[in-house]
Amino acid sequence: MILVYDIGVERVNKVRGFLRQYLEWVQNSVFEGELTKSAFKRVTDELKEIIEPDLDTIIIYILRDEKFLDKKYIGEPKVKSSNII
Amino acid sequence: MILVYDIGVERVNKVRGFLRQYLEWVQNSVFEGELTKSAFKRVTDELKEIIEPDLDTIIIYILRDEKFLDKKYIGEPKVKSSNII
Numbered sequence: 496m497i498l499v500y501d502i503g504v505e506r507v508n509k510v511r512g513f514l515r516q517y518l519e520w521v522q523n524s525v526f527e528g529e530l531t532k533s534a535f536k537r538v539t540d541e542l543k544e545i546i547e548p549d550l551d552t553i554i555i556y557i558l559r560d561e562k563f564l565d566k567k568y569i570g571e572p573k574v575k576s577s578n579i580i
Numbered sequence: 581m582i583l584v585y586d587i588g589v590e591r592v593n594k595v596r597g598f599l600r601q602y603l604e605w606v607q608n609s610v611f612e613g614e615l616t617k618s619a620f621k622r623v624t625d626e627l628k629e630i631i632e633p634d635l636d637t638i639i640i641y642i643l644r645d646e647k648f649l650d651k652k653y654i655g656e657p658k659v660k661s662s663n664i665i
Contacts, residue, residue, distance in 0.1 A: 497582065497641060499584055499607060499609070499610050501607050501608040501609070501610075501658065521639065522584060522586050522637055522639055523586040523609075524584070524586070524608075524609055525584050525586075525639065539652075539654060542654050543654055546654065546655050547655070548654075548655040548656055549655075549656060550655075551655045552607055552653065552654070552655040552656060552657060552658050553653070553654040553655055554606065554607055554610065554651065554652070554653055555651070555652045555653075555654070556582060556641075556649055556650070556651055557649070557650040557651070557652065558643075558648055558649055558650075559648045559649075559650075560648065563643055563644045563645065563648040564641055564642070564643055564644075565641070565642040565643075565644075566639065566640070566641055566642070567624075567639070567640045567642065568637065568638070568639055568640075569624060569627050569628055569631065569633075569637070569638040569640070570631050570632070570633040570634075570635075570636045570637040570638055571633055571634060571637060572637060573586065573637050
C-alpha cells in the first residue's frame with residue numbers, strides 16, 4: 496500500500512510517529528508498506544482517532560500485487576530506509 | 581499514475597500549475613491521472629527542468645492497470661475534481 500497524508504501541523508508528528516511503527520516513510524507525507532488485514536484495520540482505526548476528518552485527509556492506495564507497479568524518482572530520494580521494521 | 585511531490589515553497593506553485601495541465605490534483609502534493617507515453621516524457625522532462633534535484637523529490641507510481649488498485653480515504657477529500665482536462 497501507498498499512504499499519502501495531508502495533516503494539520505498540530506497532528507502531523509503524531510501521525511508520522513504512529514505510521515513509522517507499521518510502514519516505511521519514503522517521502523514527506525508518503526509511506527509505503529505491506530500490512531496484514533488485521534494490521535491494516537488497526538492502523539486505519541487509529542488514524543481515524545488521531546485526525547480531524549474535516550481538516551485532514553489520508554489517501555491509501557492498495558495494490559493487489561507489487562508487480563503491477565513501477566516507481567520512478569525525479570530528484571534525489573531524501574528519506575533513508577533505515578526505519579523499516 | 582500517482583504522483584507525489586515534496587517541493588520547496590519557492591517552486592511548488594510552478595510545479596502544481598504545470599501538473600494541473602496534465603493530471604488531476606487529488607490532495608495537497610498528490611496528483612493522479614493517465615498519460616500517454618509521449619505526454620509522460622514531456623511531463624517528466626519539464627519537471628526535471630523546474631525542480632532542484634538536491635532539494636526536491638517527486639515519486640511517480642505507475643500502474644499497469646487501474647483495476648489492480650483500491651483507493652480509500654480517511655478524512656474528507658479536500659480537492660474538488662473540477663480540474664480534469
